[in-house]
Amino acid sequence: MLIFFIILALLLFVMILLFFGVRVGKQGIYFWKKSPNFGRPIRYIIIHGTGLTSDKEALSYLRDKSKEVSCHYFIDSKGTLFQLVRDSDIAWHAGESFWGNDKSLNFTSLGIELFNPSAGNGKAYTAQQYRTLIKLLNLLINKYDIPVSNVLGHCDIAPDRKTDPGYLFDWDRLYYANVCDLSRVQKRGRCER
Ligand SMILES: [Zn+2]
Numbered sequence: 001m002l003i004f005f006i007i008l009a010l011l012l013f014v015m016i017l018l019f020f021g022v023r024v025g026k027q028g029i030y031f032w033k034k035s036p037n038f039g040r041p042i043r044y045i046i047i048h049g050t051g052l053t054s055d056k057e058a059l060s061y062l063r064d065k066s067k068e069v070s071c072h073y074f075i076d077s078k079g080t081l082f083q084l085v086r087d088s089d090i091a092w093h094a095g096e097s098f099w100g101n102d103k104s105l106n107f108t109s110l111g112i113e114l115f116n117p118s119a120g121n122g123k124a125y126t127a128q129q130y131r132t133l134i135k136l137l138n139l140l141i142n143k144y145d146i147p148v149s150n151v152l153g154h155c156d157i158a159p160d161r162k163t164d165p166g167y168l169f170d171w172d173r174l175y176y177a178n179v180c181d182l183s184r185v186q187k188r189g190r191c192e193r
Pocket of ligand 1: 093154
């Protein structure tokens with residue numbers, strides 16, 4: 001019985017220490033006092049098409065350390081959503097890129113990869129993929145207050161290197177769902193090559 005009370009008292013003591021921000025790590029004893037002032041500005045959403053042969057291959061490619069490529073979200077051919085990197089972290093999806101005066105858009109964007117065996121240049125994306133994508137875009141646009149004019153394709157921000165999400169990507173569908181602006185629909189020719 002005494003043991004029980006000792007354990008209970010110890011547990012309570014630890015909980016009180018944790019409550020007051022006391023932590024123990026490799027650096028010794030320290031205090032955790034969280035500040036809300038951190039993170040990175042999220043101003044863009046970049047849409048990609050994978051160009052790999054299967055959902056499974058795409059997902060493992062994007063999680064393979066040696067490939068040095070990732071994205072925040074991956075939408076497979078059935079429209080299933082996967083999150084690979086936290087929004088607050090920088091994923092490696094845009095590479096050398098620019099839009100207006102902004103450069104290296106990895107730092108200020110979220111990357112969404114959609115599975116497509118030909119990166120949208122030969123095979124259309126599925127209805128389920130658009131459904132998941134539009135729902136996700138709505139959520140992210142509202143959460144981070146991103147202008148719809150900043151929802152772009154990889155081909156927009158790296159025009160000399162990239163063609164994804166490809167000429168078969170249906171920007172009209174996004175426009176009618178209010179998750180991209182009219183210029184995307186009008187200028188989609190720039191992604192056709
Ligand atoms: Zn891409």
